[in-house]
Amino acid sequence: MKHLRKCLALALALLLLLGCTSALAEGPVLFWHTLEEMYREDLQKLVDQYASADKVTVEYQGRVAEILQKVLAANVEGGEELPYVFPVHSSEIKNLARDGVVENLDPYIEKYGTDLDKLNMKDVYAYEGSQYGLTWTITGISAFYNKTIAQEEGITFPKTWDEMDEFLHKATKKDESGATTRYALWFPGWDSYYFTWLFWNFGVVTVDEEGNSTLNGEKAAEIVRQVKDWVDEGLIMWGYGSGASSNMRSAFWDAKAFAILHTSSQFKNHYDNMKTKGYEVGVAMPPAGDAANTTEVFGMSLCIPAKLDESKKDDAYQLLQYLCSKDTDCAMASFTGFLANYADAMETETGKAFLAEYPEMANLYDHITEMTCAVQLPCYTAITDVMENGLAQIFLENADVQGTLDEMVDEITGLYEDSL
Amino acid sequence: MSVQTKNAGLKHRRRAFDFLCTVPALVLFIVFTYYPIAELLRISLTDWNLSRSSYGYVGLKNYEWLFAGRGWGQFISSLKITGLYTLGEVTLTLVLGLLLAHLFDRMTRWFNFMRVAIIMPRYILVSSTALVFMWLYNDLYGVFNYFLSLFGAGPVRWLTSRDMALTSLVLFSGWRMAGYAMLIYLSAIKGISEQYLEAAEVDGANGWQKLLHIKLPLLAPTTLFLTVTTVVSSMKVFQAVDILTQGGPYKTTMVMVYQIYKLAFEDHRLDRASAEGFVFFLILLIFTAITMKWSNRNVSYDA
Numbered sequence: 001m002k003h004l005r006k007c008l009a010l011a012l013a014l015l016l017l018l019g020c021t022s023a024l025a026e027g028p029v030l031f032w033h034t035l036e037e038m039y040r041e042d043l044q045k046l047v048d049q050y051a052s053a054d055k056v057t058v059e060y061q062g063r064v065a066e067i068l069q070k071v072l073a074a075n076v077e078g079g080e081e082l083p084y085v086f087p088v089h090s091s092e093i094k095n096l097a098r099d100g101v102v103e104n105l106d107p108y109i110e111k112y113g114t115d116l117d118k119l120n121m122k123d124v125y126a127y128e129g130s131q132y133g134l135t136w137t138i139t140g141i142s143a144f145y146n147k148t149i150a151q152e153e154g155i156t157f158p159k160t161w162d163e164m165d166e167f168l169h170k171a172t173k174k175d176e177s178g179a180t181t182r183y184a185l186w187f188p189g190w191d192s193y194y195f196t197w198l199f200w201n202f203g204v205v206t207v208d209e210e211g212n213s214t215l216n217g218e219k220a221a222e223i224v225r226q227v228k229d230w231v232d233e234g235l236i237m238w239g240y241g242s243g244a245s246s247n248m249r250s251a252f253w254d255a256k257a258f259a260i261l262h263t264s265s266q267f268k269n270h271y272d273n274m275k276t277k278g279y280e281v282g283v284a285m286p287p288a289g290d291a292a293n294t295t296e297v298f299g300m301s302l303c304i305p306a307k308l309d310e311s312k313k314d315d316a317y318q319l320l321q322y323l324c325s326k327d328t329d330c331a332m333a334s335f336t337g338f339l340a341n342y343a344d345a346m347e348t349e350t351g352k353a354f355l356a357e358y359p360e361m362a363n364l365y366d367h368i369t370e371m372t373c374a375v376q377l378p379c380y381t382a383i384t385d386v387m388e389n390g391l392a393q394i395f396l397e398n399a400d401v402q403g404t405l406d407e408m409v410d411e412i413t414g415l416y417e418d419s420l
Numbered sequence: 421m422s423v424q425t426k427n428a429g430l431k432h433r434r435r436a437f438d439f440l441c442t443v444p445a446l447v448l449f450i451v452f453t454y455y456p457i458a459e460l461l462r463i464s465l466t467d468w469n470l471s472r473s474s475y476g477y478v479g480l481k482n483y484e485w486l487f488a489g490r491g492w493g494q495f496i497s498s499l500k501i502t503g504l505y506t507l508g509e510v511t512l513t514l515v516l517g518l519l520l521a522h523l524f525d526r527m528t529r530w531f532n533f534m535r536v537a538i539i540m541p542r543y544i545l546v547s548s549t550a551l552v553f554m555w556l557y558n559d560l561y562g563v564f565n566y567f568l569s570l571f572g573a574g575p576v577r578w579l580t581s582r583d584m585a586l587t588s589l590v591l592f593s594g595w596r597m598a599g600y601a602m603l604i605y606l607s608a609i610k611g612i613s614e615q616y617l618e619a620a621e622v623d624g625a626n627g628w629q630k631l632l633h634i635k636l637p638l639l640a641p642t643t644l645f646l647t648v649t650t651v652v653s654s655m656k657v658f659q660a661v662d663i664l665t666q667g668g669p670y671k672t673t674m675v676m677v678y679q680i681y682k683l684a685f686e687d688h689r690l691d692r693a694s695a696e697g698f699v700f701f702l703i704l705l706i707f708t709a710i711t712m713k714w715s716n717r718n719v720s721y722d723a
Contacts, residue, residue: 069685072470099471241580241669243558250561307473381686389670397582397670418490 027055029315030083034064042335050322064089079307084316087300090124094376097127103304105131108317118343124373125301133301134324138339140297140371142364144270145259147282157284168235171258180234186248186257189240189392192384193296194261201289207383211416216405224401231395240392264364267337283360285367297371379419386411464694471688482695498679506654512594513650517601525609539599550663553592582672585665601646608642644715676700
């Protein structure tokens, strides 16, 4: 009898626990995102303002490439574990649209009357005339510099390439032995989007839609040799390899680098960390060349998995539309540093308040229409590896400039042909 | 019923019962070993791109790409890097393990503590230790370069130089595995008859000579066991590479498994990755078979 009572009590406890668990279960509308930890609380607050927020579960699921792997794996398993809304990188959207991974949003755009008129980068997320994603985050490669030191030492960040040499010599500091104690500029060489502007601003084609590249042309070789001279002289640090990103950030915050190139989405991160060290951050476009004044822009769109159950897609689109709406996105831009997705976002109250607090960011918003998106090719990731490895070998391992550039172009052509 | 028939029936029932006892293990083996291998082979005969919803059978097209197309260069390169890494790790593990076992082959309290401390890295997650080593190896802020600077030596680009990256990986793995090898050698050393060592001492052999001429030959079966297991596990290295170098710099640490992973999950070419994976499986199988056959002839188990 005693034993029976114990069993009944245990069963009751288990039932209660199950009941509580189901009562605490989160909403079914699953939104996967890639935002770093420092932004997640604010993102949750934004989602909490959504009309059907109680139905929504917000989950950080790793970097955008990791999320894509999970979505593709879920597709193989029949779509059971798919999120309702997930981010897709601008370099992947056309491939995914072509391969039927992401949903065609045209019917929903028409049904809900979504205004795409001033949506930046909307063509990047379109394929064969149909919209497959709505622009969610935009990030442009920009220069961040130590504004405090700039004012103290009378240093001006260069607007054109011709001003680079003077700037680099002025902003670099060395000790008695000739070792650099403060680099004028730190290049993140581990990702190609940080340095494509170097070539585009001089009319060099890194790779086009047909797999052609002029990276081994005269102009490209001239630029590369110039940068190599500056690296060898200790004026520029070319970051590459394991730990390079953390090293660059630490160096900038510790004033061991006067300026760095980084994504605009890192603005708040640098602003907050520099403030703790007593420095202010300046923002600028990378120096213009003789052919263009551009920088690479990329970002993420929000998409709906094509294999998501049809009955869920309506809910999915409504959430997607909310997250990509002008006001919501502008609010997100204000706490992250991503650029707002609508061209007139900075004219809203939120936008004006943001620029009033961070006037430096106007330097980027003024040039947002001049920013360039990289070509979308199935083999583009492998092509970027070629560029990153090739330039690092030139700058850090003293590889022959022309020989290496020739090899890079051969490799790029081969990768393109292999992907057909 | 005759006694013979009864006995035959009993024998059959016993055999059936014995077989039934092995079924759970057999099922696990089939599900987690044989089935994945069969699937690997099947997928390698398709054109499965992970980002596409359907695929078809294309025969040996992926093997053509691997042996006669663009895949050959990167396959051979990864195989070579994997071979070098394996050679380095196995050598370091065995040599360090043996020396440590010889050193700590005494039951004192201090040595007990040291044995535990040396074995511990093997049983801590690779990802955790690799993350720590990523910082120890850091070019600018790493502890190793800091200690070098105290002696006036310049910073070493442990993970970012083409000459050092693979060596740094080998050192990391050797540090992790040496404790395990030490443990195996310690128990094997305990099994060596004291008579041999006493006889050698009477003949005037010192510690080093006893190690080289008595212990080492008698530890041959243990060395073979450690070699085979370490080679096979070393050739499958992935986590350390994923965290420390991601196959770089300049693909100098692009080991086979990482190459297959990139092909499958970054390039989404599950078909080509499966072809490479299956060929790699065959290479490991042949290596193990040759090693076992060689050992049957050349390794004595008399100790």
